[in-house]
Amino acid sequence: MTDLTHLAVPGAEIALRxxxxxxxxxxxxxxxxxxxxxxxxxxxxxANAEVTKLLAKALGVAKSRLTLLRGHTARDKLFRLD
Structure with missing residues (x-):
């Protein structure tokens, strides 16, 4: 598992493919x-639910703190950490 805890800053926007x-x-x-x-x-x-779960685990935060801002039906997605 990739450790992305350094990105776990409130308000951070995380783009991924x-x-x-x-x-x-x-x-x-x-x-x-x-x-x-x-x-x-x-x-x-x-797939969106699985990506949210995977990203939350890598960031060390709860799934409920991640919001999918853009890319609900696309491969390129943008999440915000609340």
């Missing part, structure tokens, strides 16, 4: 930004 239907759940920091890989399919918000 999501790859659904991956072989494993993972958060990978890279040159182009943060990438999230989730095993679930992007239907009925299941």
């Amino acid at each position: 999501v790859t659904p239907k991956a072989s494993r759940n993972a958060l990978v920091p890279g040159e182009g930004g943060l990438r999230a890989y989730v095993t679930v399919a992007p239907e009925d918000g299941k």
Whole structure:
């Protein structure tokens, strides 16, 4: 699991690119930004829920503190930490 606790600042906006239907759940920091890989399919918000859960665990915060601002149906997402 990637440790992203240094990003856990209230009001921080975290952009990431999501790859659904991956072989494993993972958060990978890279040159182009943060990438999230989730095993679930992007239907009925299941992938968004899994990304929120994965990001919250990496940040060390509760899922309820993350708000999806942009990208509900897109691969590029923007979360805000409240």
